[in-house]
Amino acid sequence: MILSKHLLLLGFLVIITGASVLLSLLSGSVELSFLQLVGELFRPQDRLEYQVLWEIRIPRTLAAFTTGGLLALSGVIMQVLLRNPLADPYILGISGGSAVGALSAILLGLNSFWLNNAAFAGALFSIFLVFGIANKFGRWSVTRLLLTGVVVSAGWGAVINILLTTSSTNNVQSMLFWLMGDLSQSTVGLKHGLLLLVAVLGGLYVARSLNVLARGELVATSLGVNIDALRLLLYFAASIFTATAVTIAGSVGFVGLVIPHALRMLGARDHRILLPYSILLGGSFLVIADSLARTLIAPQQLPVGVVTAIIGVPSFIIILRSTITK
Amino acid sequence: MMPCLEIKSLTLRIEDKILIRDLNLAVNSNERWGLLGRNGAGKTSLLHTIIGIKKYNSGSIQIDGKEVSSLARSYAAARVGILFQEGIDILPGTVFETVMLGRHPHVQSILKDDPRDIEIARGALRDLNLDGLEERQIDTLSGGERQRVALAMLITQMPQLYLLDEPSNHLDVANQVQLLGHLQRRISQLSASLLMATHDINLAARFCDNIVLLMKNGEYLSGPNQDILTEKNLSRAYDCPVRSISAEGFTLHYPY
Numbered sequence: 001m002i003l004s005k006h007l008l009l010l011g012f013l014v015i016i017t018g019a020s021v022l023l024s025l026l027s028g029s030v031e032l033s034f035l036q037l038v039g040e041l042f043r044p045q046d047r048l049e050y051q052v053l054w055e056i057r058i059p060r061t062l063a064a065f066t067t068g069g070l071l072a073l074s075g076v077i078m079q080v081l082l083r084n085p086l087a088d089p090y091i092l093g094i095s096g097g098s099a100v101g102a103l104s105a106i107l108l109g110l111n112s113f114w115l116n117n118a119a120f121a122g123a124l125f126s127i128f129l130v131f132g133i134a135n136k137f138g139r140w141s142v143t144r145l146l147l148t149g150v151v152v153s154a155g156w157g158a159v160i161n162i163l164l165t166t167s168s169t170n171n172v173q174s175m176l177f178w179l180m181g182d183l184s185q186s187t188v189g190l191k192h193g194l195l196l197l198v199a200v201l202g203g204l205y206v207a208r209s210l211n212v213l214a215r216g217e218l219v220a221t222s223l224g225v226n227i228d229a230l231r232l233l234l235y236f237a238a239s240i241f242t243a244t245a246v247t248i249a250g251s252v253g254f255v256g257l258v259i260p261h262a263l264r265m266l267g268a269r270d271h272r273i274l275l276p277y278s279i280l281l282g283g284s285f286l287v288i289a290d291s292l293a294r295t296l297i298a299p300q301q302l303p304v305g306v307v308t309a310i311i312g313v314p315s316f317i318i319i320l321r322s323t324i325t326k
Numbered sequence: 327m328m329p330c331l332e333i334k335s336l337t338l339r340i341e342d343k344i345l346i347r348d349l350n351l352a353v354n355s356n357e358r359w360g361l362l363g364r365n366g367a368g369k370t371s372l373l374h375t376i377i378g379i380k381k382y383n384s385g386s387i388q389i390d391g392k393e394v395s396s397l398a399r400s401y402a403a404a405r406v407g408i409l410f411q412e413g414i415d416i417l418p419g420t421v422f423e424t425v426m427l428g429r430h431p432h433v434q435s436i437l438k439d440d441p442r443d444i445e446i447a448r449g450a451l452r453d454l455n456l457d458g459l460e461e462r463q464i465d466t467l468s469g470g471e472r473q474r475v476a477l478a479m480l481i482t483q484m485p486q487l488y489l490l491d492e493p494s495n496h497l498d499v500a501n502q503v504q505l506l507g508h509l510q511r512r513i514s515q516l517s518a519s520l521l522m523a524t525h526d527i528n529l530a531a532r533f534c535d536n537i538v539l540l541m542k543n544g545e546y547l548s549g550p551n552q553d554i555l556t557e558k559n560l561s562r563a564y565d566c567p568v569r570s571i572s573a574e575g576f577t578l579h580y581p582y
Contacts, residue, residue: 208430208433218379222379222406223428223483269418269420
């Protein structure tokens with residue numbers, strides 16, 4: 001029953017996902033028609049089109065989808081964990097820590113391998129820092145976690161500003177792209193696919209408990225949910241998803257805040273539906289945004305984070321208005 | 327027969343202050359207990375301790391003969407249900423989705439909703455006159471409707487022991503009498519039991535056959551309704567003169 005009720009939405013999401021992938025594979029400086037695309041996919045030949053498709057566009061599309069999916073998923077979890085509709089994947093300072101790692105790597109002139117590792121390390125450090133401070137005196141409350149995260153975020157913000165103001169103009173350009181979120185250097189591998197799979201299966205396993213937790217910790221406890229274990233799981237899961245996403249693409253804004261709300265407004269409030277659907281919508285949203293980022297002012301590229309805000313803000317307002325009048 | 331709830335020499339503290347000293351209480355099936363006392367006397371703390379949200383480190387609380395502190399959460403939730411004072415409307419959700427959550431301690435499948443669970447939830451909605459509101463968002467409801475949704479969720483949970491914290495909050499007199507009357511019938515059908523914290527002495531007098539009256543300094547009185555709800559006891563407990571009059575088969579208590 002729960003599935004059939006949302007089949008329409010699922011159909012819509014599948015179409016959006018397919019269309020976004022198609023758009024992404026077809027857009028770019030090298031012209032590629034739909035027929036050529038199909039030809040290259042099924043009868044690969046060693047030509048320019050082959051390289052453009054298999055070495056540039058497909059990896060980038062996958063990277064965009066993975067990043068968007070992880071961010072939306074993390075947003076859903078953070079909003080339930082903190083029971084705050086304003087929560088997003090970055091609210092607890094993970095992107096700040098990651099940014100300090102990445103910007104330091106840029107400052108030191110390290111290659112993209114080390115940049116990614118530095119970004120991930122920074123995120124991990126921030127995750128444990130926030131958890132350690134919030135948890136120091138025994139039981140951690142949501143308010144305590146939120147306050148700690150916000151304060152640590154502010155601290156990272158200051159460090160980021162120091163790095164930006166003391167760096168050379170060249171570096172500042174790359175730093176700004178990283179901070180706004182950029183997919184031009186991004187790659188994903190099998191491990192990212194596995195992470196998404198584990199996220200979906202694990203998410204479905206705890207989805208009912210999330211439904212209860214959304215009603216508050218007292219209610220959830222009284223209905224038999226082991227809050228302490230669940231909170232721990234949610235904090236670390238959402239954190240790892242965020243850390244992975246920012247390591248792939250920098251801190252792309254907006255996806256993690258808006259996609260969960262958009263889906264809730266479209267009726268997918270049950271986490272058995274919301275978690276998997278958020279991956280589809282978050283992923284395809286970022287794929288579309290990235291296609292536009294590559295083509296809007298071609299040959300120059302925009303940071304994808306700018307585009308997510310440009311499309312995200314009006315579409316969110318439209319959904320908000322159309323659901324409020326009901 | 328073993329009592330549903332058995333409390334032995336329980337002492338409840340907040341920081342260093344003793345709220346209730348050496349409480350002994352046995353609630354059997356088919357019994358309805360009222361929990362009365364001044365603001366801050368420890369009514370909510372006691373309910374939260376029974377359900378395992380608040381820890382206790384003296385005495386013992388047993389549900390069906392098993393110590394609460396060692397019970398698995400899911401087991402406890404299938405036996406004991408509580409109506410909280412606080413709301414249930416933090417993130418958006420519809421009336422039906424919310425009431426269905428009451429089945430959480432009982433559900434088997436990770437993904438699918440059992441048609442029997444859906445039927446139980448629909449039955450609870452009908453019982454509380456909420457049919458027709460299934461698809462409404464919780465945050466668009468009035469205070470009284472929300473309280474009825476919370477009660478429907480509790481009924482859907484089908485516990486053996488019902489704990490109610492200020493059930494009459496937001497309810498008009500008609501709803502108070504109707505809903506508590508419904509709950510009363512429900513409890514006797516299921517041979518369940520009830521412990522209800524309230525400020526409304528008359529509501530407790532009407533629906534509860536036994537009373538725990540929390541006094542000052544951690545003392546308490548407990549026993550049958552008529553024995554406990556006397557002018558003398560109530561005046562002492564509330565630190566304010568309380569008078570009682572009898573009319574048309576009811577005894578009414580009022581501050582004087």
